[in-house]
Amino acid sequence: MQAVTIPQSGGPEVLTLDEVPEPVPQPGEVVVQVTAAGVNRADVVQRQGFYPPPPGAPAWPGLEVSGTIAALGEGVEGWTTGARVCALLSGGGYAERVAVPAGQLLPVPDDLDLVDAAGLPEVVCTVWSNVFMAAGLRPGEVLLAHGGSSGIGTMAVQLARELGATVAVTAGSAEKLEACRALGASILVNYREEDFVEAVKAATDGRGADVVLDLLGAKYLARNVEVLATAGRLVVIGMQGGVRAELDLGKLMAKRAAVMATSLRARPAAEKAAIVASVREHVWPLVVDGRVKPVVHERLPLAQARQAHELLESSQHIGKVVLTVG
Structure with a gap:
């Protein structure tokens, strides 16, 4: 599959669209077919060489995605293939597919645009x-x-x-x-x-x-x-x-x-799952009702990840920048 990789630390120009191995769901994980990935300051810092992914996470950037469930790992309950979801990640979101613990998934309401939903999980x-x-x-x-x-x-x-x-x-x-x-x-x-x-x-x-x-x-x-x-x-x-x-x-x-x-990325999966569960209980009803929405400044295709990072670093945006996949 294709993903945006960081062959070496540096400016936005180092971001490279490349072929990487497809994810395989481990027990308790799902594979998400990515529709869009949110772009975050943490991705910029990782690209610059100062924020390596935690052990076990993909080497390419991306801390949140939206998409549909493509595969279920052993022991996953409460989710089905094809379901519209967004997910909090430890890395690997700038890609066509990503594996994520099921506890870090949130359902995307029918009335919410699936691309825009990529701007929700991390924030x-x-x-x-x-x-x-x-x-x-x-x-x-x-x-x-x-x-x-x-x-x-x-x-x-x-x-x-x-x-x-x-x-x-x-x-x-x-x-x-x-x-x-x-x-x-x-x-x-x-x-x-x-x-x-x-x-x-x-x-x-x-x-x-x-x-x-x-x-x-x-x-x-x-x-x-x-x-x-x-x-x-x-x-x-x-x-x-x-x-x-x-x-x-x-x-x-x-x-x-x-x-x-505090930081979020390096927390153990159990802590992230507890945060996501609290979000689903207290915040998600507001998202379903449309009272709380992602604010998306611009959508760019995955191949334009460099331009997305340039926009983020310019601080000219209001809200989120997202990368579309496919």
């Missing part, structure tokens, strides 16, 4: 596990989502809106902020023109944010602690702004606040 599981399961966002609280127009951000805005939280976002243009407003954000901060700490505190009568979802890491650490409300929770899920920074423990203790840092 939904990331946002749900961090903002809700780990940080425990509650109705009436304030969520600050950095990069509000990203795939992660657009999903965080929608889910927090549905919970009844107030949503603040940062983004770098009026167009991106307007997209966030349309999804339900009410505190809009252009980080190129405003200080997000001052803006969020002004909009909340000095309270700040109860939960901060951050993809920048070191660059924003001190300011994120500053913007936290009393008993606030900062969840760091990315390191685009560096990996090392000083943490003012005095400020953190004075606020009785918490800092958490």
Whole structure:
């Protein structure tokens, strides 16, 4: 079968459409005939040579797909061949077929476009596990989502809106902020023109944010602690702004606040299955009803994976970029 491989680390130009072995389902796995694959920042970091796949995962990138079940491994129950699904992966999504543990599958509703569904698993599981399961966002609280127009951000805005939280976002243009407003954000901060700490505190009568979802890491650490409300929770899920920074423990203790840092890809299959099960219980009814939707900026064919990575790195997109297969 065909897959996009990474023969050597480097820029988008190293991505190569090549022939690779077809997956064979192991016990507890299914093989998905891929319709589309979501493109994520983690794929870019892997291409650059800094984020190798976990042991046992395919060497080619791709952390989420949509498609139909082509084969069932031994012991798989509750799924049938031909079923429309999307899946959370440890890797291998940029391909015509991929094997995935059955516990990491989600059913695609009939009313949802199967290509667009490829933009759901990674962002939904990331946002749900961090903002809700780990940080425990509650109705009436304030969520600050950095990069509000990203795939992660657009999903965080929608889910927090549905919970009844107030949503603040940062983004770098009026167009991106307007997209966030349309999804339900009410505190809009252009980080190129405003200080997000001052803006969020002004909009909340000095309270700040109860939960901060951050993809920048070191660059924003001190300011994120500053913007936290009393008993606030900062969840760091990315390191685009560096990996090392000083943490003012005095400020953190004075606020009785918490800092958490998590990743999803390397978690054991049982932990991923538990997250997916929670998503299916709490989030999927909103997807079925059409209240929560994937925001897809552009669809590109699998052979144009290089262009997809260039678009993602340009930060000109709003929502997700997906690769179509076949």
